[in-house]
Amino acid sequence: MELTQENYYQDKSYLTNSRFKRYQKCQAEALAVDNGEWVEDRDETPLLLGNYVHSFFESEEAHKQFLEENGEKLLAKAGKNKGKLKSDFLIGDKMIESLKDDVGFKRLYHGLADDDVQKEMIVYGELEGVPVKGKLDSVNLSRGYFVDLKTMKSIYSEEWNAELRKRVPVAVNNILGFGYHGQLALYRELLRQMTGKEFRPLIVAVSKEKVPDREILKVDEEWLAQGLEKLKADIVEVWDVINGKREPKKCGHCDYCRSQKQLGVVVSLDELIGGG
CATH class of the missing domain: 3.90.320.10 (Lambda Exonuclease; Chain A)
Structure with a gap:
């Protein structure tokens, strides 16, 4: 392709x-994620913040498109800051300011x-x-x-x-x-x-x-x-x-592996100390 x-x-x-x-x-x-059998439960904030900063320095058009596609995720939905950037993303503006005139x-x-x-x-x-x-x-x-x-x-x-x-x-x-x-x-x-x-x-x-x-x-x-x-x-x-x-291979300790777990094997204290 x-x-x-x-x-x-x-x-x-x-x-x-x-x-x-x-x-x-x-x-x-x-x-399982690739096959649509499992949905990762992860915090999107770091990725969104990174893309918020990246898109600004890519181009004005790219930043505008990012805001159009992700705007609702960036804005507070309640409280005194409703409709404004969440505190997690306000730092993004500071990061942009620190670089754009450097x-x-x-x-x-x-x-x-x-x-x-x-x-x-x-x-x-x-x-x-x-x-x-x-x-x-x-x-x-x-x-x-x-x-x-x-x-x-x-x-x-x-x-x-x-x-x-x-x-x-x-x-x-x-x-x-x-x-x-x-x-x-x-x-x-x-x-x-x-x-x-x-x-x-x-x-x-x-x-x-x-x-x-x-x-x-x-x-x-x-x-x-x-x-x-x-x-x-x-x-x-x-x-x-x-x-x-x-x-x-299963790692045995992630969310997906824990969801598939069946009890049967006895784990000793020494094995726990050694990392399982």
């Missing part, structure tokens, strides 16, 4: 990074006057023989880089990272925890397949704090390589599950 802006989200013939990550969490639940951001995200910059560019290709696609926030084809705009709780506040076994800035947990290093590496590979050129991936991080912080972040090459290897390690198995060639 030829991918277009109109059919991109309906198309299932290519695997996306976000869909792949759902299968990494629990193959059984992800397949000279460095404008130069990076929109490029210079003569640059060939594509917004929401569709990329596609194969990874380990699996058809994969993605959409890039901003690609500067003239200067050989692309930018992913990420909204985060914070950038520099510290949190514990179990894998690294130390406290790290929230931005680190955000990038590694959500697999953004793999996503960037995948997009770079798809761009290389499409253009024959190497592109430099960058993240513009903007925080959801009362006074939003912002940074241009580079993911080091070793992290990009690690992220891509994680994708390669599981992508064929996931694609086989999607196409009915392999039975999906």
